[in-house]
Amino acid sequence: xxxxxxxxxxxxxxxxxxxxxxxxxxxxxxxxxxxxxxxxxxxxxxxxxxxxxxxxxxxxxxxxxxxxxxxxxxxxxxxxxxxxxxxxxxxxxxxxxxxxxxxxxxxxxxxxxxxxxxxxxxxxxxxxxxxxxxxxxxxxxxxxxxxxxxxxxxxxxxxxxxxxxxxxxxxxxxxxxxxxxxxxxxxxxxxxxxxxxxxxxxxxxxxxxxxxxxxxxxxxxxxxxxxxxxxxxxxxxxxxxxxxxxxxxxxxxxxx
Numbered sequence: 001x002x003x004x005x006x007x008x009x010x011x012x013x014x015x016x017x018x019x020x021x022x023x024x025x026x027x028x029x030x031x032x033x034x035x036x037x038x039x040x041x042x043x044x045x046x047x048x049x050x051x052x053x054x055x056x057x058x059x060x061x062x063x064x065x066x067x068x069x070x071x072x073x074x075x076x077x078x079x080x081x082x083x084x085x086x087x088x089x090x091x092x093x094x095x096x097x098x099x100x101x102x103x104x105x106x107x108x109x110x111x112x113x114x115x116x117x118x119x120x121x122x123x124x125x126x127x128x129x130x131x132x133x134x135x136x137x138x139x140x141x142x143x144x145x146x147x148x149x150x151x152x153x154x155x156x157x158x159x160x161x162x163x164x165x166x167x168x169x170x171x172x173x174x175x176x177x178x179x180x181x182x183x184x185x186x187x188x189x190x191x192x193x194x195x196x197x198x199x200x201x202x203x204x205x206x207x208x209x210x211x212x213x214x215x216x217x218x219x220x221x222x223x224x225x226x227x228x229x230x231x232x233x234x235x236x237x238x239x240x241x242x243x244x245x246x247x248x249x250x251x252x253x254x255x256x
Contacts, residue, residue, distance in 0.1 A: 011071065021047050022057060022070035025185065029254070030065065030254045031247065033064065033065035047109060054103065056078075058073065058090055059074070060072050078099050093153055110181065110183075111188070114178050116196055121199065123175055123176055123177060130213070131221050132202055132214070139195050146160070147164075147174055178195050190236040
């Protein structure tokens, strides 16, 4: 039966809604590669498949992010079982992190986790992300933290991860990296973009010496917090179509 299904293209055997999610998720992988934020094959992005089954899509372990297409994504259930024919398997650590969030957060349709130099550098500091830039101020109201417990192979970590994330959209994994969730691919991408940029700015500023760092005034921090909450989602809606156009020019084929 599996061989029979393999003879039918993925596009033909999934719903329109699932195909749209597949294209958006493949676009996220390609964007991460385009920005130079990939880590060979060792991070992961996932998306919830529309429907009651609580299935989600994740990368085929072994493919570079710049190679991933809508058809190559692997569909699994919340127990980690592969539910569609594929020649690939999945990253166990990716399953631990992503299954936890998809099971607990109905609004977390997309989950994106990175190991960038700047993200890890900030996650390895005592203070975490500091209010040094306007970019950081837009991130801080939505940012949670999770303690490092080792490579995420222990399923018991899922409960603690979800508790630490709470209702936030962004997370700093201490000594590990960054994470973003979103109702849409655009929200997820804009969240990780702003978090990673804030980390980059902090590492650049810190290179001048910690004694030279200037924190934003508390009053300004409060103002930006209110402004960010009021404008949530607008930036993602406006910027995502442009991201897809950029992929069409520079990394075509993600939607195949």
